[in-house]
Amino acid sequence: MTESKIHFFPKEPLVALVGNPNSGKTSLFNLLTGGKQKVANYAGVTVERKEGKLDLGSQSLRILDLPGVYSLYPRSLDEEITCNVLLGRATGEKKPDLVLCVLDATNLRRNLRLVLAVKRMRLPCIVVINMMDIARKRGIDINLSKLEQELQLPIVESIGIQTKGDKAVREKLAAYDFKTHDNTLNSTEISDHQLIEADNTVVQGILKRMGLDQIIADPLSDRFDRILLHPIVGPIILFIVLFFIFQAVFSWAEYPKEMIEAGTDFVSQFISNLLPEGWLQSLLVHGVIAGLGGVLVFLPQILILFFFILLLEESGYLPRAAYLLDRLMGSVGLSGRSFIPLLSSFACAIPGIMATRTISNARDRLVTILIAPLMTCSARLPVYALLIGAFIPARKIAFGIELQGFVLFALYAAGILGAMLVAWILKTFLSSQKAFHPLMMELPNYHMPSFKNIVIGLWQRTIIFLKRVGGTILLLTIALWFLASYPNPPLGAIGPAIEYSYAGMLGKALAIIFAPIGFNWEISIALVPGLAAREVVVSSLATVYAIAGQASSAEEALTPILQQGWSLATALSLLVWFVFAPQCLSTIAVVKRETGGYKIPMIMLTYLFSLAYLASFITYQTALYFGLG
Amino acid sequence: MRLNQLPINVTQRVKKVNPFTLMPEIEHQLADIGFIPGEKVTVLRKNLFGGDPMMIRIGLSTFALRKQEAELIEVEDLKDND
Numbered sequence: 127m128t129e130s131k132i133h134f135f136p137k138e139p140l141v142a143l144v145g146n147p148n149s150g151k152t153s154l155f156n157l158l159t160g161g162k163q164k165v166a167n168y169a170g171v172t173v174e175r176k177e178g179k180l181d182l183g184s185q186s187l188r189i190l191d192l193p194g195v196y197s198l199y200p201r202s203l204d205e206e207i208t209c210n211v212l213l214g215r216a217t218g219e220k221k222p223d224l225v226l227c228v229l230d231a232t233n234l235r236r237n238l239r240l241v242l243a244v245k246r247m248r249l250p251c252i253v254v255i256n257m258m259d260i261a262r263k264r265g266i267d268i269n270l271s272k273l274e275q276e277l278q279l280p281i282v283e284s285i286g287i288q289t290k291g292d293k294a295v296r297e298k299l300a301a302y303d304f305k306t307h308d309n310t311l312n313s314t315e316i317s318d319h320q321l322i323e324a325d326n327t328v329v330q331g332i333l334k335r336m337g338l339d340q341i342i343a344d345p346l347s348d349r350f351d352r353i354l355l356h357p358i359v360g361p362i363i364l365f366i367v368l369f370f371i372f373q374a375v376f377s378w379a380e381y382p383k384e385m386i387e388a389g390t391d392f393v394s395q396f397i398s399n400l401l402p403e404g405w406l407q408s409l410l411v412h413g414v415i416a417g418l419g420g421v422l423v424f425l426p427q428i429l430i431l432f433f434f435i436l437l438l439e440e441s442g443y444l445p446r447a448a449y450l451l452d453r454l455m456g457s458v459g460l461s462g463r464s465f466i467p468l469l470s471s472f473a474c475a476i477p478g479i480m481a482t483r484t485i486s487n488a489r490d491r492l493v494t495i496l497i498a499p500l501m502t503c504s505a506r507l508p509v510y511a512l513l514i515g516a517f518i519p520a521r522k523i524a525f526g527i528e529l530q531g532f533v534l535f536a537l538y539a540a541g542i543l544g545a546m547l548v549a550w551i552l553k554t555f556l557s558s559q560k561a562f563h564p565l566m567m568e569l570p571n572y573h574m575p576s577f578k579n580i581v582i583g584l585w586q587r588t589i590i591f592l593k594r595v596g597g598t599i600l601l602l603t604i605a606l607w608f609l610a611s612y613p614n615p616p617l618g619a620i621g622p623a624i625e626y627s628y629a630g631m632l633g634k635a636l637a638i639i640f641a642p643i644g645f646n647w648e649i650s651i652a653l654v655p656g657l658a659a660r661e662v663v664v665s666s667l668a669t670v671y672a673i674a675g676q677a678s679s680a681e682e683a684l685t686p687i688l689q690q691g692w693s694l695a696t697a698l699s700l701l702v703w704f705v706f707a708p709q710c711l712s713t714i715a716v717v718k719r720e721t722g723g724y725k726i727p728m729i730m731l732t733y734l735f736s737l738a739y740l741a742s743f744i745t746y747q748t749a750l751y752f753g754l755g
Numbered sequence: 756m757r758l759n760q761l762p763i764n765v766t767q768r769v770k771k772v773n774p775f776t777l778m779p780e781i782e783h784q785l786a787d788i789g790f791i792p793g794e795k796v797t798v799l800r801k802n803l804f805g806g807d808p809m810m811i812r813i814g815l816s817t818f819a820l821r822k823q824e825a826e827l828i829e830v831e832d833l834k835d836n837d
Contacts (some may be wrong), residue, residue, distance in 0.1 A: 196787035201780050233815045236789050322783075326791045341795065341815055348799075355810065357803040449819045452808045462808065462821060486780065562778045564824045565808050566788060569817040 138188045139304040140220060141180075142211060144244060145228035146237050147194030148570050150256040152176075153286030154228060155191040158295065162582055166439035169194060169568045170466060170484040173204040175211060175219070182300045190222065193483075196236075197322070198243045203483035212247060223304050225251045226295070231261035231268060231283075232571070234338060238329040239322070241277060246321075251279055252302070254295055258283040260571075264342060276332045287576055347442075347571040354446060361450050371434045372538065373531035375427050375507075376514075382426035390419030405611070412672035413607030417665035418595055420684055424508035424664075425591055429584055431504065435473065436583040440575035444469060445567055452565060458546045459553030461490040462565030468494065468545070471501035472538075475713045479720055490563060493552050495720065496730055499713055500545040500706065502538045504587075505660040509704050510537055512664050516685045517697040540705045544737065594659065602655040603665045610651075610673045624674045633670075643703070643739060644696040644746040648674070653709070660709045695749035702745040706738035758796065759809070759825040766797045768837060769813075770829040781824060789813040790828055795837065 143151040147169030156163055159178025164171055176191040192211060193204035200206035207216070214221030227244050229237040234255075244251050255261075255268060274281045282298045285291030333339040354360055394415045401407040438444050448455075448465035455462060463485045471478030478498045485491040502510075511534075518533050606629060615626035624630045633651030640650050648670050656663035664684075671687045688697070708714065708731055717727045749755065761767060772790050774782045790796070790813060799810040799817070807822040 197783075199783065199787075201784060201787075235814045236816055322786050323791055326794070330793075343812065343815065343817075347817075351799070351810070355800060357800070445819070449808060449810065450802075452819065452821070453802060453804065456807065456821065462819070486784070487778070562775065562781070562823060563821070564778075564781055564784070565819050565821045566784060566824060567819045568788070569810065569819055571817075 136188060138179075138186050139223040140188045140190060141224045141226055141299070142190040142192055142222035143226050143228055144192055144208065144212065144240070145194060145256075146196055146230060146233075146240060148568065149194065149228050149230040149237060150284075150286035151194065151228045152191055154226075154254065154256060154284055154292060154295070155189060157284075157286060157289075157292040159189050162586065163191060164583075165579060166444070167442040167570050167573050168439070168445045168466065169570070170204065170481065173207075173480055173483045175207055175216070180296075180299070182296065184300060187299060190219075195240070197240065198247070202486040212244070212249065222249065224302065225249045226254050227251050227279075228254045228256050228284075231255045231257045232264060232266060232344070234268070235329065235333060235341075238277075238332065239325045241279070242325045242328060243321075245277075245279065252298060253277060253279050253281045255281060255283045256286050259285045259288070264344065266338065266342060268338065269336060272336055273332070276335065287573075287579075344571040350572050351446070351569075354443070355449060360446075364447055364450050367438075369527075369535060371431065372535040373528055374434070375430050375534060376511075376531045377528060378430050379426040383423055386419075386423050386425070390415060390422070394419070408611065408673070409604070409607055413603055413669055414600065416668040416672040416684075417603035417607075418600060420512075420668035421508055421595055421599055421661045421665045424511050424661075425588065427511050428504050428507055428591060429587060431507065432473070432584060432587045433580065436580045437575050440573065440579055442570045442572045445569050448567060449569065454546070456563065458550040459563065460493065460549050461485055461487060461563040462567055464490065464494040465567075468498060468501055471498040471503060474503045474505070475499045475501065475710065476716045479713070479716050482720070487563070489556075492721070492726065493549055495717060495726065496552070496733075497545040497548050499708055499710070499730070499734060500541045500548065502541045502705070503660075503710075505710065506704050508661045508664045510534055510701065512667075512684065513688075513697050513701050516688045517692075517694055537701060537705055540702070544706060544741075548733070548737075594661065598659050599662050599665050602658055602662050603669055606651075606655050606666050606669050607673070610670055622674045624670065629670070642746070643742040644693070644699040644750075645703075646692070646696065648691075649696070649700060656709050658711050660704065663704075663709070693749075694754040695746050698749050698754070699742045699746035703738050703742045706734055706741055708734040708738075756830055757826050758798070758811070758820075758828040758830050759806070759822050761796075761798050761830055763798050763800060766795055766833065767830040768792075768833055769794045769796055770831040773827045773829065775827055781827065785824065785828065788818060789816055795833070796828075796830060 143155055145151050148167065152163050152165045152172050155161060155176065155178060156165065158180045161178045163176055172191060172193050174193070178189045180187045180189050190211065192208040195205045195208045198209055198212065200209040210216040211219055211222065212225070225244055227241050229241065241253055255270065261268065270281050270283060280298065282294040284295050330339065354363060394411050397410050397415065398407065401410070444466070448462065451465065452462050455465060467478045467481040467485070470481050475498045478501065479495050482491045482494045485494060514530050514533050518530050521529055523529050523532060610624050610627050610629040612627055615623045629651045630647070632654065633647035636650035637645065637647040648667065652663045652666035652670055655666050668684050671684060714727045714731065717730060718724060769790050769792055771792055772782050772785050794814050797812045799812055801809040805822070808819050809822070809825060811818050811820050
C-alpha cells in the first residue's frame with residue numbers, strides 16, 4: 127500500500143532567497159527577519175535552508191535563506207538543497223510563492239545569468255541588487271529602471287550590511303500581491319547546459335546597452351593581494367598572523383581569567399559558610415562550583431581566539447589562506463574545497479562536517495569528514511589551557527615569544543599534521559583511479575570587518591559556551607559527583623573516601639588500560655564523562671580532586687593540585703591524547719547523519735582512539751626515557 | 756594555448772573548456788563560474804614551485820584554480836572588438 131504524505135504548510139506566503147555564493151543573501155535574510163545567521167566573506171557559508179519570519183504589518187511572510195548557487199544545475203549537496211526547494215521537491219516545504227534573486231551589484235556579469243535561469247523556471251521573481259554601496263563607491267552606476275525593462279522583472283536595491291539597508295525590499299514586498307501571482311505554472315525543466323553560452327550572450331547584450339560592460343575590478347583588493355598573496359611574503363605573513371593569534375590567546379587572557387577565578391572562589395566560600403557541612407554543601411561546592419568554575423575560567427581564551435577567527439572571516443582573508451596552503455592540501459590528495467570545512471572545524475567539528483556538503487566529489491567529502499575531528503576545536507582549548515598553564519612555565523623563549531603560546535601553537539600544528547598524515551594514508555591505499563581534486567574557489571574582495579558582526583559573533587559564542595556549561599557540563603558534573611561520593615566507604619576504611627565510590631572503582635579498573643600511557647585513575651575516570659564533550663574533562667578533574675581532597679581544599683584551584691600530583695610525562699601524554707581522541711558524542715552523531723549510517727562513525731571512532739593511544743604511548747614512554755616521569 | 760601556460764598579467768579570451776572523462780561535471784562547473792567562450796581571462800599570479808595553484812581573473816570574478824583544471828581551459832588572443 128502506498129501512503130501519500132500530506133503536509134500542512136503555514137498559510138503565510140513563502141519567499142526564497144536565491145543568488146550566487148557570497149552575494150549577501152544571509153546578510154539580507156538577517157536584516158529582513160532579525161535573525162542572526164552566520165555571515166562571512168567567503169562562498170559557501172550557508173549549507174542548509176534557514177527559515178525566518180518577516181512581519182510587514184499588513185501580513186507576515188516566511189523567508190527562506192538558501193545555499194548559494196552559480197546555476198540551477200545541482201552539483202553538490204548544498205546546491206541540491208536550493209534546486210529542490212525551487213522545484214518544490216524539497217521534503218516538508220512547499221514551492222516558494224516568490225523568489226528574491228539576490229545579485230552582487232559589483233559582479234552583474236556573472237550574477238545576471240542566474241536571473242535568466244530563475245526566470246526560465248517561471249517562478250514569480252523580484253531581483254534584489256545587493257551591495258549597491260560598494261558598487262557606487264567603485265563608480266559602477268546601475269540604472270535600475272533600465273535594467274527592469276531589460277529583464278522584465280521588478281528590481282530593488284539593498285545594502286545588506288547596513289541597518290535599514292533592506293528598506294526598499296520591505297516596501298516592495300509589502301506592495302506585492304501574493305494572490306494574483308501564481309507559482310503553479312512552473313516548468314520543471316532544469317536549466318540545460320547548452321543554454322549557458324546563450325544566456326551569457328544575453329547578459330553581455332544587456333550590460334553593453336546599459337554601459338556596464340567595462341571590467342572594473344576592485345583596485346584595493348588587487349593592491350592588498352599583491353602583498354598578502356605574494357609567493358614568498360604571503361606565506362610568511364600567514365604564519366606570523368597565526369602565530370600571533372596563539373600568543374594572544376595566552377597573554378591577553380590573564381586579567382579576565384583572574385577575575386573569574388576570584389568570583390568562583392568567592393561564591394564557593396560563601397556557600398561553604400552558609401550551608402552546614404553535608405551532602406548539599408559537597409554537591410554545590412565540590413560538584414557544581416568546582417566543576418563549572420573550572421570550565422568557565424577558559425571563556426576569555428575562547429573569545430580571544432574567536433575574535434581573530436571572525437576578523438579573518440569578515441575580511442575575506444580566509445579563502446586567501448586556503449590559496450596559500452593549497453599546495454600542502456594537494457600533496458596529500460585533498461581537494462581545495464576541503465579547506466573551508468576544515469577551517470570551520472577549528473571552531474567546532476560539527477559545522478565543519480556540515481560544510482563538507484559543498485564538496486561535490488563523494489570520496490573527497492568522506493576523507494574531509496574523517497579528518498575534520500583532528501582540527502583543534504574550541505572545546506579542546508580549556509583542556510590545553512589548563513595543562514599548559516599548569517605544566518609549561520610562563521617564560522619567554524627567543525625573540526619575546528611566550529613558551530606557553532608556542533606550545534599551544536604546536537598542539538594545533540600536531541592536529542593538522544595528523545590530519546595530513548591520515549589523508550595521505552587514505553590517498554595512498556584507497557584511491558583507485560587517477561584522482562582529480564579541483565579547487566575552483568572564489569577569492570572575494572576584501573571588506574572592512576563590521577564591528578557589529580564581530581560583537582554578535584562573540585556574543586553567540588558566549589551563549590553557546592554558557593549553554594554548554596549550564597547544560598551538558600552541569601548534568602555530567604552532578605552525575606560524576608554522585609558516582610564519586612557514593613557508596614560511602616566501609617567503616618574503618620583508610621585512604622580517601624572517593625576510592626571506595628563507584629567512580630573510584632571504575633577509575634581504578636580503567637587505569638589498568640591507561641597505565642602504559644601514564645594516566646592515573648583520576649584521569650581515567652574524568653575521561654568517561656569527557657566522552658560526551660571535551661570540556662567536561664576539566665570540570666570532572668576539578669570535581670574528582672575536590673572530593674578526593676576533602677572540604678578544606680575545595681577552594682583551591684585545580685592547577686596546583688595537578689602540579690603536585692602529575693608528572694610532566696603524564697601531562698604531555700594527556701595533551702597528546704586530546705589532539706587525537708574523539709571525545710565528543712555530538713560529532714559522532716553528526717557524522718552518522720551526514721553519511722547515513724553507522725559504518726563511517728565506527729571507522730572514525732576506531733581510528734581516532736587507536737591513533738590517540740599510540741601517540742600518547744610514544745609521548746609518555748619517550749618522556750619517561752628522558753627522565754620526566 | 757592552455758590557461759596554465761598563459762604568462763602572468765596577459766589578458767586573453769576563453770576559447771573552450773575541454774571535457775574531462777574522469778570527472779564529467781568539471782566542465783560545467785567551470786562554465787558556471789564564468790569560463791564561457793569569449794570571456795576575458797587573466798592569470799594574476801602563480802604560487803612558487805610549479806605555479807600551482809594560480810589566481811585567475813575571469814570576467815569580474817577572481818578564482819583560485821589548480822593547474823589540473825586550468826589545463827582544461829583553452830585560451831586564444833583577444834579579437835578586435837574585445
